[in-house]
Amino acid sequence: MNQLINKNLYGDYGDKEQAAGASGTHNTAGEWPLWEVFIRSKAGLDHKHAGSLHAADAQMAIENARDVYTRRMEGVSIWVVESKYIHASDPFEAASMYEPANDKVYRHPTFYNLPDELKHM
Amino acid sequence: MNQLLYTLQIADNALILGHRISEWCGHGPILEQDIALTNTALDHLGQARSLYQHAADMFNALSTDEKKTLFSSTALQNKINKGEALDEDDLAYLRDGWDFRNLLLTEQSNKDWAYTVVRSFLYDAFNFYFYTALQNSKDTVLAAIAEKSLKEVTYHLRWSSEWMIRLGDGTEESKARVQEALNNYWTFTGELFEATTVDNAALADGTGVDVAAIKIQWQERVNTVLDEATLTLPANVWMQSGGKECRHSEHLGYILAEMQFMQRAYPDMEW
Numbered sequence: 001m002n003q004l005i006n007k008n009l010y011g012d013y014g015d016k017e018q019a020a021g022a023s024g025t026h027n028t029a030g031e032w033p034l035w036e037v038f039i040r041s042k043a044g045l046d047h048k049h050a051g052s053l054h055a056a057d058a059q060m061a062i063e064n065a066r067d068v069y070t071r072r073m074e075g076v077s078i079w080v081v082e083s084k085y086i087h088a089s090d091p092f093e094a095a096s097m098y099e100p101a102n103d104k105v106y107r108h109p110t111f112y113n114l115p116d117e118l119k120h121m
Numbered sequence: 122m123n124q125l126l127y128t129l130q131i132a133d134n135a136l137i138l139g140h141r142i143s144e145w146c147g148h149g150p151i152l153e154q155d156i157a158l159t160n161t162a163l164d165h166l167g168q169a170r171s172l173y174q175h176a177a178d179m180f181n182a183l184s185t186d187e188k189k190t191l192f193s194s195t196a197l198q199n200k201i202n203k204g205e206a207l208d209e210d211d212l213a214y215l216r217d218g219w220d221f222r223n224l225l226l227t228e229q230s231n232k233d234w235a236y237t238v239v240r241s242f243l244y245d246a247f248n249f250y251f252y253t254a255l256q257n258s259k260d261t262v263l264a265a266i267a268e269k270s271l272k273e274v275t276y277h278l279r280w281s282s283e284w285m286i287r288l289g290d291g292t293e294e295s296k297a298r299v300q301e302a303l304n305n306y307w308t309f310t311g312e313l314f315e316a317t318t319v320d321n322a323a324l325a326d327g328t329g330v331d332v333a334a335i336k337i338q339w340q341e342r343v344n345t346v347l348d349e350a351t352l353t354l355p356a357n358v359w360m361q362s363g364g365k366e367c368r369h370s371e372h373l374g375y376i377l378a379e380m381q382f383m384q385r386a387y388p389d390m391e392w
Contacts, residue, residue, distance in 0.1 A: 053152075063157070
């Protein structure tokens, strides 16, 4: 059972490699924790995942993100979250998670007859 | 003429500190801070470029006699004798050390992270108030450069202040090292507020900044950050100066040797 509810971190690292070094035995202990960076490219759009970086705390993470990911005017707003707080689906469960959707084309709204006057759909 | 020298003084600060910081490129303690410092170096270099362009325009407007006597460098003299107009690269790469007017603080070596942070912090705090005041310069080009640069400088000051606090209020070792750096570079802070004849003339004709006036703001900002960083204000009051009047420490020659080598060895080379 334990195996089945194993927490998967972003990028499918195992718990051993988790960024904040909580387990203390792996080779990233003593390094700054890993953060995920989300950038909003302009007002009105949503924040998109841009990448990750190391920083000692949230403030430094935002500044590092500013220097690493917005140097070419990519953003107007930055979110950061420590990578260890991101929970991801288990890649080994991909078959049961996603494949059942494959043969259910009727979930796409493509079965309606549109009147001729309606353009740009 | 005075306006030209005044502009060079500001430009040289930007170029020399920018070069110093750029020496960290590829050597930063972690990738993210390496990039942060390289960005800052490029900010300084960009400011230097605008300022040198302005200085070159003023230089080219001088009389032939003035042009021939202002800088002693043979490389520049050759250009001037041929009647060529100077540009920003000539002023950066072909001027000799004794014609540079940067503050001694900006040419001090990187040594380690603590020294680099302290040097940046002491200068950024000054630069912030300096550019704020320079926005009111009667020289509209200087005022425009100041306004544009201030955004960059605001971020530089934020970065270096936070590192002062992080190191000062960090571990025993980081605190000892940043305090040592502060004690050693403190002696170069007097010059920031020393008005030279160039400063005074620029202040009098409305193009320059009253450096004595921004000392109070600078001191307040430094006190606040040192307080939060649990660092001690250095007690030494002996201040080293001369950079603004072209008398430099041993470091400038080495910086220029590296920076100017290509243009001196291969005149007018481009890539």
